[in-house]
Amino acid sequence: MKLMIDRGELISTEADVVLIGLFEGEENSNESMTALNENLNQGLNPLVADGEISGRSGRSVLIHSLGLLESKRVFFIGLGHREEYKAVALKNTIGNTAREINKMNCESVSVDVASFTSVDIDENVAAELIAQSLIAGLYSYDRFKTEKTTVALKNVLFHGAMVENEDIFRGEKIGSALNVARNMANDPPNYLTPTKMGEIAAEIAEGIPKMECKLLNRDEMASLGMGSFLGVAQGSIEPPKLVVMNYEGNPADKKNKVALIGKGITFDSGGLDIKSAAGMRTMKGDMAGGATVIAALKAIGELGLRLNVLGIVAATENMPGGGAQRPGDVVVAMNGKTIEIDNTDAEGRLVLADALTYALSQGAHKIVDVATLTGAVHVALGDKCVGAFGNDSEFTRLVIDSGFEVGERIWEMPTYPEYKDQLKSDVADIKNAGGSGAGATTGALFIGEFAGDSQWVHLDIAAVSKSSATKGFTVKGATGSGMITLISLCDKLASNSE
Numbered sequence: 303m304k305l306m307i308d309r310g311e312l313i314s315t316e317a318d319v320v321l322i323g324l325f326e327g328e329e330n331s332n333e334s335m336t337a338l339n340e341n342l343n344q345g346l347n348p349l350v351a352d353g354e355i356s357g358r359s360g361r362s363v364l365i366h367s368l369g370l371l372e373s374k375r376v377f378f379i380g381l382g383h384r385e386e387y388k389a390v391a392l393k394n395t396i397g398n399t400a401r402e403i404n405k406m407n408c409e410s411v412s413v414d415v416a417s418f419t420s421v422d423i424d425e426n427v428a429a430e431l432i433a434q435s436l437i438a439g440l441y442s443y444d445r446f447k448t449e450k451t452t453v454a455l456k457n458v459l460f461h462g463a464m465v466e467n468e469d470i471f472r473g474e475k476i477g478s479a480l481n482v483a484r485n486m487a488n489d490p491p492n493y494l495t496p497t498k499m500g501e502i503a504a505e506i507a508e509g510i511p512k513m514e515c516k517l518l519n520r521d522e523m524a525s526l527g528m529g530s531f532l533g534v535a536q537g538s539i540e541p542p543k544l545v546v547m548n549y550e551g552n553p554a555d556k557k558n559k560v561a562l563i564g565k566g567i568t569f570d571s572g573g574l575d576i577k578s579a580a581g582m583r584t585m586k587g588d589m590a591g592g593a594t595v596i597a598a599l600k601a602i603g604e605l606g607l608r609l610n611v612l613g614i615v616a617a618t619e620n621m622p623g624g625g626a627q628r629p630g631d632v633v634v635a636m637n638g639k640t641i642e643i644d645n646t647d648a649e650g651r652l653v654l655a656d657a658l659t660y661a662l663s664q665g666a667h668k669i670v671d672v673a674t675l676t677g678a679v680h681v682a683l684g685d686k687c688v689g690a691f692g693n694d695s696e697f698t699r700l701v702i703d704s705g706f707e708v709g710e711r712i713w714e715m716p717t718y719p720e721y722k723d724q725l726k727s728d729v730a731d732i733k734n735a736g737g738s739g740a741g742a743t744t745g746a747l748f749i750g751e752f753a754g755d756s757q758w759v760h761l762d763i764a765a766v767s768k769s770s771a772t773k774g775f776t777v778k779g780a781t782g783s784g785m786i787t788l789i790s791l792c793d794k795l796a797s798n799s800e
């Protein structure tokens with residue numbers, strides 16, 4: 303798909319379809335509509351009067367220009383009330399629209415960017431989010447289909463006086479990276495092994511200046527004392543990998559380093575505390591946090607953000623093989639803490655524990671981990687937002703706000719120290735499961751024990767990493783949740799450090 307700016311008059315744009323956003327109650331004052339209406343011999347007036355062309359949210363109307371305009375069609379898209387129109391709504395609107403115009407076999411589209419701006423969204427942000435959402439909305443996973451999907455849409459013209467090439471470039475890079483994350487989490491577990499995840503990360507790093515990728519194997523991790531991570535890996539014959547992507551976007555400020563850490567369980571059987579068949583069915587996606595981190599590093603590197611970012615993925619299977627760890631085992635983590643294995647299915651926190659210690663050893667002072675960590679976060683929040691847990695309210699707020707601005711909803715959850723009582727062990731420093739009640743918080747607090755003095759935020763994406771339906775920005779299957787927030791956060795941190 304080719305994305306370009308069009309500085310000409312909307313009336314003379316030549317495309318298979320023109321997209322115009324329409325706010326509720328503003329149908330008679332929409333400038334673009336007024337301009338087109340003149341060439342359409344005021345033919346739109348009765349349609350507006352009858353309410354057929356309306357700014358109501360979810361309402362869209364296609365008009366054929368029948369030779370009266372340079373473009374073949376105009377698509378009026380209802381956006382609801384201007385004051386309520388936020389990034390999340392814009393992205394859903396464009397995702398839906400992308401699939402609709404693609405179904406009509408439109409090869410070229412011209413977008414009236416200004417008509418999608420609102421209180422929170424200027425033309426630059428709108429253009430970026432539109433580019434991102436067209437790419438994300440048209441995603442489909444066909445790696446193992448003999449018949450591949452084709453996308454009709456080839457050219458997108460961004461019509462707007464303020465739109466910059468940079469906006470479109472960013473949207474394109476972020477949208478494409480999101481689809482890379484989705485691909486990984488949709489990949490079957492016999493294909494996307496820890497080794498494969500490492501190869502994908504290495505290949506990405508190869509193409510990006512200032513980025514290096516290191517893959518630590520079982521022996522190297524053992525020499526670092528990663529007993530917590532390796533305890534999980536020992537039940538599987540697939541070799542585990544600690545994927546380390548180091549991006550030095552601001553080498554002059556070496557001390558300033560943020561770590562993005564992803565849970566990369568390429569299949570979670572539960573281990574000896576084995577899951578039910580239904581519970582195991584979706585567990586190829588238990589590496590979604592890792593995919594999010596790898597894809598975020600790709601976009602951060604391609605955008606050339608001026609920030610040092612360490613991307614780490616703790617990649618392994620969690621299997622019940624003959625060598626598997628047992629409930630009751632005690633393992634020693636890289637930072638020396640002893641952990642009693644209360645439940646082998648609470649493996650994400652175990653691999654993340656050592657990944658956090660490793661990040662600290664590499665000089666990270668800010669850490670965000672992204673993980674499909676608990677079923678409990680779904681009980682708490684459903685599938686409409688991500689749960690956030692942190693040890694520094696200002697940093698947690700920054701992460702949440704970074705997500706909000708780009709259309710990802712994140713809700714802060716409590717991390718009161720009293721919850722840690724649930725993780726007390728009779729035989730070790732800590733145990734890995736906190737019993738009933740506040741399961742998402744006790745999982746987070748376990749990870750927090752390994753955050754040292756860093757500012758740390760944990761994002762539990764277990765409830766949102768996968769969707770059962772195609773709707774708006776979301777396509778059925780892996781969602782790539784969290785990636786856009788990580789990029790937005792790094793963007794903010796980069797501009798703060800300048």
Ligand code: BES
Nearest residue numbers: 645647648649674675676677678735764
């Ligand atoms: N990978 C699961 C969490 C999960 C559940 C992700 C459903 C996506 C959908 C995680 O490893 C797990 O099994 N967690 C346990 C923790 C418990 C044993 C303390 C859980 O949530 O039940």
Ligand code: ZN
Nearest residue numbers: 570647648649
């Ligand atoms: Zn598990």
Ligand code: ZN
Nearest residue numbers: 567570588650
């Ligand atoms: Zn898991």
